[in-house]
Amino acid sequence: MQRSRILGLVGIVWFLLTVGVLAQATRMGLLLAPTDALQGNVFRIIYYHVPHSMLSLLFPYVNLFASLFYLYWRQRDPLKALNADAWAISSAEVTVVYATICLWTGMLWGRVTWGIWWTWDKRLTSMLLLWLLYVSYLMLRKLSATGQTQTLAAVLSIFAGIDVPIVYMSIRWWRTQHPAPIFLSGDPDAKMDPSMLPAFLWNLAGWTMWGIFILVFRYVLERRRQARDEDAALLAIEASLEMAK
């Protein structure tokens, strides 16, 4: 009881901190960062678009590793396996949310700067594919019969994890229009101006904290649902034993 109370308190403090960081990040992004020389104020969408795209490439790893752990523990330690499965579903849902925001902000930005909503460019297509894969993962979880959902979903997650690099490479050979990444790229012209960096980092920190918050929040919800199901199953067993007497 004591432990869960402390964890609840940590959650509230984390939430308030996140809101604070996001407020500061929004102020930096919309008001303090300089206007872009070429694109004007539209450029400010980068402070939302790029952190979301980076994070939506990160959460699938949580899902993949949770699924691998689930399959490993499935018969060895079912309680740990359930725990891993709760991480798997929460990270898949957060992935879909972040990828959706990334696609939407990207399309808005593309409409203004390229004049089109959508193009079959390598990064856009890979992100759309990632989104499709995780939506199909959630569909499978919804439609499969109880009792095997977790195993089937874990198997699909491994397929998705293997598919993403193949998708990325094959689409890279296909075509490209999206600008080169502004971080970790060799092209000096493509780098972000240092005066914009603080606003970007604040936003990255804020959206990472928010992502972790909703991830853990969803995880706790899933654990409660699991506990409720277990209680219901135990009650049913007890009731059937009573009947047998």
Next chain:
Amino acid sequence: MNYFSHVLTHLRKDLQLEWRSRDSINGMLFFSLLVVVVFSLAFDPTAAMSRQIAGGILWVVLLFASITALNQAWTRELRNRVLDAQRMSPAPPSAMFLGKALANFLFVMIVELVMTLPFLFFYNLHALGQGWLILVVMPLGTWALVCNGTFFAALGLRTRNREMMLPLILFPISIPALLGMMQATTAILTGEFEPGLWINVLIAYNIIFTLVCLLLFETVLNAE
């Protein structure tokens, strides 16, 4: 019995069952004929245009046609609880998977062979690139669809709306393979670029996913 004789036994059983009913091949054949006719009617393409779009249409037709057969592939085993009996048998489960995937591969290949003529007639095709390469692309592309398709059909076997589940999970996973087949076929038909890269993509995709399917099939079969 070694592994390969298990595979052969499963393959022979599936071929025999299909030979007796011929349900899935006939269904696929007529279905793909219909889709070819409908597309041809809708676009009414000239020879130059059909070279551009035929690669895409061909694989969309085969994708939809094989979905109809793949959905039936495992339901046969559900009748009289055959699948439960096979789960209890000491034979390796991946051999059953491989046998069934090979059988489905042969069915779809037969459909492709029969469909070649109507396809050529309706779309006025003759290849401007290296035509013989199509003999490499067709089996590679078919295996890419059928191997994952057979696996996901087994995965969706005990879900609600089983028929709907298969395309929902097969399409997203297959997109790199679909891109490979369509690009390679278009390259062969138009002769505008080299299909070599896309054939390599298909080969890599096939090797990787065949291995993954073989490794994970036992987990899916005993999912409860």
